[in-house]
Amino acid sequence: MAIADEHRTYSIRQLCREFSATARALRFYEDKGLLTPARKGQTRVYDARDRARLKLILRGRRIGFSLQEIREMMDLYDRKDHNVHQMAIALRRHRAQIETLKQQRDDIDGAIQTAEEACAWMESKLLEHRPDLLPGAEAYASVLKAHLNPDPHPFKARA
Amino acid sequence: MAIADEHRTYSIRQLCREFSATARALRFYEDKGLLTPARKGQTRVYDARDRARLKLILRGRRIGFSLQEIREMMDLYDRKDHNVHQMAIALRRHRAQIETLKQQRDDIDGAIQTAEEACAWMESKLLEHRPDLLPGAEAYASVLKAHLNPDPHPFKARA
DNA sequence: TCATAACTTGACGTGAACGTAAAGGGAAGC
DNA sequence: GCTTCCCTTTACGTTCACGTCAAGTTATGA
Incomplete structure (x- = not known):
């Protein structure tokens, strides 16, 4: 199950539903360098790491951080x-x-x-x-x- | 001292310095109906109530409320x-x-x-x-x- | 096969919260 | 009287975080 979770992939809609976000937002985050999902053809494929980052992004936003700040923090960690x-x-x-x-x-x-x-x-x-x-x-x-x-x-x- | 505090008035600059805000911001809050300072001639005169409200506004902003939300809350209390x-x-x-x-x-x-x-x-x-x-x-x-x-x-x- | 849905990029629009000139009034000091 | 400083209003500019079409591509099911 850890393995299943670790290697699972997600479509953009799945993540949107799970976190009540919009596809526009996820693409925007990608545009700003906060997410870097893989591509299968031209459609985005998110993995566990992307999901974890998204989670952090959303938490950061709820707290009131700008995407810029969130990006810097993640870059630091990364x-x-x-x-x-x-x-x-x-x-x-x-x-x-x-x-x-x-x-x-x-x-x-x-x-x-x-x-x-x-x-x-x-x-x-x-x-x-x-x-x-x-x-x-x-x-x-x-x-x-x-x-x-x-x-x-x-x-x-x-x- | 309670009386002095209670009846003191403040210029816009004084409040700005005290709370590290800008005059533009205070005027903006007034424009949005969050503050209603008195006037002496055409210059604004803030009293203790205005000061308290400003304090709440700034706290609300730090927490991440919109001015609209803050206004609604204050209206409710008022x-x-x-x-x-x-x-x-x-x-x-x-x-x-x-x-x-x-x-x-x-x-x-x-x-x-x-x-x-x-x-x-x-x-x-x-x-x-x-x-x-x-x-x-x-x-x-x-x-x-x-x-x-x-x-x-x-x-x-x-x- | 054809429609339909879900995905894509690109571009422009939007609301919030101010910033930033521009243009002027009024009092204080020289 | 002139300068300087702080105050004022009006108005346009800006950044952020998306929303909202528009137009095209790909996968899925009848």
Whole structure:
């Protein structure tokens, strides 16, 4: 099964369906040098490596990287001529990258928190006035409500 | 001091410097209805609320939201006429939002992990061949190295 | 064999988020 | 009064990541 996975090939449509991408996007990524599928005649044939790269591309895009950045990262990883000086540079870049990623994660955690607070507030309001409009998880709502201060509007500039 | 902060005003340049944004961007956000600074004559005067909103805008952008999405979120929070039906809808939207945020956080955690693995691999390589090129944290490097399997290239398609 | 679908390349279009002149107003300092 | 600086608006330009035809080629099934 590892072998089957390792040597399987995929059509463009298969990958599109699997990752909910469009063929246009895959061709675009190829155009930008992020993918290099084989050809059978003139149609593209993707292998496991292409698939893995596509996965990384899409993850990178979800995170907010540009295709350019993603390409640079993959190029870095792909280098076989691990020139030590370049590696030292790459190392510094990676460290910086990690820092910005952590910053981004903090941003997201913050956003999740304010969104959850807003949810809790709305739930308590709904529970109070129109509990019939609440979707299933009343238990969850009441739990959250218990964790809240009496009635603060959740969006007073938390400078 | 709370009062001072609360009633302070800011020029466009002050906010730009504080948040490393451009004046063009702030005016653009205003154009899109995300900011509504007061005017003194024809020059913009931002208050604490504007500042808080700007902060949220920038965080949203870092996370990857479009200005449109950010605007909708802020409009939601700002609503004073908390119509219960709209609130029920908003609640569902927020829940979905939270899910995608969590997905995004997982993506970021994954990226951080692969980046850290790559760092560790590069560090072990440098430590082995050119320890002189390593930046300060050799202890960290050796610790990481100890946690690694012998010598795997860190980027073999982890499908 | 013929249609139909899926693939291809190429070229132009598009929306978002600004950048970048161009042209001018108003206050401060010399 | 003149310069300088910061502010303003208007408007066109740009980059990115594709979308969207258009037109042609190849594989598949009736």
